[in-house]
Amino acid sequence: MNSNDDIARRFAELERLPVSEAFAAGVRHALVREQARARVATLAGAAIVVLMVALAVILVPFGSLYPIRLAQAFLGSFTGFAACLGCAIALTAWFRVAAD
Amino acid sequence: MTGMTGAAEAVVVALAANGNATAFDELVRRKQSSVRTLLRSLCWDAGTAEDLAQQVFVEVWKSLGRLDAIGAFNGWLRRIAVNVWLQHARKKDTSLRRLTDSLEVNPVELVEHPSHGRDIDLTKALELLPGPVRLCIVLAYQEDMSHGDIATTTGIPLGTVKSHISRGSTRLRQLLSDYGTST
Numbered sequence: 001m002n003s004n005d006d007i008a009r010r011f012a013e014l015e016r017l018p019v020s021e022a023f024a025a026g027v028r029h030a031l032v033r034e035q036a037r038a039r040v041a042t043l044a045g046a047a048i049v050v051l052m053v054a055l056a057v058i059l060v061p062f063g064s065l066y067p068i069r070l071a072q073a074f075l076g077s078f079t080g081f082a083a084c085l086g087c088a089i090a091l092t093a094w095f096r097v098a099a100d
Numbered sequence: 101m102t103g104m105t106g107a108a109e110a111v112v113v114a115l116a117a118n119g120n121a122t123a124f125d126e127l128v129r130r131k132q133s134s135v136r137t138l139l140r141s142l143c144w145d146a147g148t149a150e151d152l153a154q155q156v157f158v159e160v161w162k163s164l165g166r167l168d169a170i171g172a173f174n175g176w177l178r179r180i181a182v183n184v185w186l187q188h189a190r191k192k193d194t195s196l197r198r199l200t201d202s203l204e205v206n207p208v209e210l211v212e213h214p215s216h217g218r219d220i221d222l223t224k225a226l227e228l229l230p231g232p233v234r235l236c237i238v239l240a241y242q243e244d245m246s247h248g249d250i251a252t253t254t255g256i257p258l259g260t261v262k263s264h265i266s267r268g269s270t271r272l273r274q275l276l277s278d279y280g281t282s283t
Contacts, residue, residue: 007272010222011241017136023150024128027157034158 045092052084113173117164124164128157135181141238142185144227152188156181178243179253182235186254189231225275229268232256236264237272 056075074080104112104126112130115123136153143149159180167176226234235254239245247265251258 006276007237007269008241010276014137014141014222014242016133017140019129019133020136023132023136023153024125026150026154027128027132028125030154030158031161034162 041092041095044095045088048088048091049085052088109173110170113164113167113170116161117167117170119165124161127160131177132157135177138178138181138238138243139185141223141226141242142189142235148188152184153181156184159184175249175253182239182253185235222272222276225272228275229271232260233264233268233271236261237268240265 052075055071075084104115104123107123107126109130112123112126116127132153135156136149139149139152139156140146143152156177160177163180167173226238229237236250236256239250239253240247245253247258247261250256250265251261254261256264
């Protein structure tokens with residue numbers, strides 16, 4: 001038999017895989033893992049923002065040192081803060097993609 | 101077994117879309133066979149196919165809330181399965197990177213392979229087809245999709261889909277002919 005019908009017949013004869021409880025359990029496990037990953041990524045992003053603010057506060061007593069003044073000025077300025085926030089958002093997105 | 105075994109598919113999908121885990125379990129139970137069979141035909145090895153099938157259901161869980169038409173669930177599920185396979189295959193197979201560029205598969209790739217012969221079956225024959233051709237053949241014959249639907253689902257231009265199916269069928273017939281006469 002050399003026709004498209006022959007190919008169609010062979011495909012029709014292919015057996016469908018039976019329902020597997022192990023597969024369903026695997027999906028449930030993967031979902032739990034996925035939700036945990038998403039939580040970790042969100043927490044990582046939040047932690048970066050908190051760390052950034054904490055750093056700015058911690059640096060206050062050392063404000064007389066030039067590099068610290070520079071860092072404070074950077075974090076204190078709108079552009080600097082926006083840049084850091086942007087980095088935190090980008091890092092969070094990257095964590096999420098990397099987690100996938 | 102879940103309490104939703106006898107529930108209508110639309111109800112199960114709607115409940116799963118609202119985050120009902122029991123409904124989603126039932127959806128996995130009902131749809132896993134078709135998704136796993138499709139991916140088994142597209143992948144070279146069973147382990148990868150099972151991993152990808154799991155990934156499909158994770159994607160379904162993540163985006164089910166955005167499904168507009170409940171009635172279109174089966175087509176949507178198949179599209180996710182194809183996309184998950186394409187993403188995986190693009191990392192492995194250079195011929196699939198060209199798929200989105202609408203390039204034709206080199207005919208030479210379809211002509212010669214040393215392992216064809218009497219003992220070949222459909223699964224083995226499919227493995228010998230280049231990725232984009234195999235994808236179109238499986239969707240056309242196994243999933244009974246029209247050429248237009250395949251083009252929409254895969255993002256391959258319609259003309260290329262027709263060409264892949266025509267060449268793939270010819271190659272499959274060629275590969276299966278000896279085996280067919282011996283059974």
